[in-house]
Amino acid sequence: MRWGVLLLVGWVVAVGHGAEPTEIDRLRAENSALRKRVTALEAELAGSRKSAASLAAAVADRAASAVHEARDGGVRHLRTDAMPVRTDSGVRNRHWVTLRAERAADAAGAPSSVELVLDAASSDGAYRTAATLQLSIDGEITKLPVASYSARGLGPTRGAGAPRQRDEKLIVSVPLATLDRLAQARTVTTEIGTTTFRFTPEQLAAARAFRARLGD
Numbered sequence: 001m002r003w004g005v006l007l008l009v010g011w012v013v014a015v016g017h018g019a020e021p022t023e024i025d026r027l028r029a030e031n032s033a034l035r036k037r038v039t040a041l042e043a044e045l046a047g048s049r050k051s052a053a054s055l056a057a058a059v060a061d062r063a064a065s066a067v068h069e070a071r072d073g074g075v076r077h078l079r080t081d082a083m084p085v086r087t088d089s090g091v092r093n094r095h096w097v098t099l100r101a102e103r104a105a106d107a108a109g110a111p112s113s114v115e116l117v118l119d120a121a122s123s124d125g126a127y128r129t130a131a132t133l134q135l136s137i138d139g140e141i142t143k144l145p146v147a148s149y150s151a152r153g154l155g156p157t158r159g160a161g162a163p164r165q166r167d168e169k170l171i172v173s174v175p176l177a178t179l180d181r182l183a184q185a186r187t188v189t190t191e192i193g194t195t196t197f198r199f200t201p202e203q204l205a206a207a208r209a210f211r212a213r214l215g216d
Contacts (some may be wrong), residue, residue, distance in 0.1 A: 021045045051084075058216040063205035067213050078106045078213055080206050082119065090195030094121040097203070099174075100208045110214040114179055115147070117174045118192065123168050125151065127193060133172045147173045176214075183211040 066081045079100035087095060101114040120127060128151070132143045148171045170192070174182075182188055188199040199207070 051066065058111055062202060063209040066206045067209045069213065069214070071105055075102055076103050076107075077102045080210050082117075082205060083200075083203050085118075085197045087121050087195050087197045091102060091120060091123050091126045093123050095119065095195075095197065097199075099179075099207060101214060109216060110176055112212075113173050113175050114214070116144075118170045118172070120167070120168045120170075124166060124196070125168065127168050127170055130170065132192075133170070134191040135178070135182065136180075136187075137185045140181075142178055142181075143186050144172045144174060144178070147171045179211055181206070183208045 015021045031172075053188070066083070068079055068081070070077045077100070080097040082098045085095035085097050094143070096119045098117040098119070099114060099116060101111050103111050118133070125171055128149065130146055130149070132145055135142045135144065151166045153166050153168075182199075183204070185199075185204060188204065190197050
């Protein structure tokens with residue numbers, strides 16, 4: 001009887017020892033798979049961050065190349081390229097927005113204000129009576145007076161007696177403090193009359209580069 005009990009205990013121990021490594025192996029395999037998945041996710045995240053950094057650097061480089069400086073008779077002229085605008089409402093014809101400033105070449109610091117120039121092609125006098133241009137900078141509304149308006153007459157649209165069209169140019173004075181906010185903004189929406197448009201990320205980057213070139 002004693003030998004029978006010992007044999008039974010030995011069998012139970014043997015079975016127990018045989019089953020335990022199988023469970024451990026399964027857990028080890030799951031753990032290894034999880035580690036590989038974490039490693040893969042970390043690699044993907046690093047790749048995404050690298051791509052985002054590369055994209056940001058490319059946008060910054062393009063923005064810097066869109067800002068131009070010239071000196072003429074002791075005056076320093078700084079301006080961005082005329083940047084195309086896609087309107088969301090109102091006048092749907094082509095628009096461009098430009099930032100520009102001028103300052104005595106030997107003057108220290110940035111000017112107190114800069115100019116935002118809005119050009120509209122074939123708008124047929126849509127902005128003739130516009131008194132203000134409204135900026136929504138990250139949701140905060142600022143209204144800026146139109147400093148000057150000019151128009152250039154064009155030929156008739158088609159054939160004798162057809163209505164004539166014109167290109168329009170508006171110049172808006174932008175205080176330096178407003179430019180600072182615009183240059184650091186995430187979203188900027190512009191409204192003039194019934195026309196609205198948003199600054200693109202590239203245009204906001206150009207505004208940042210323009211502000212940086214102005215100096216402090």
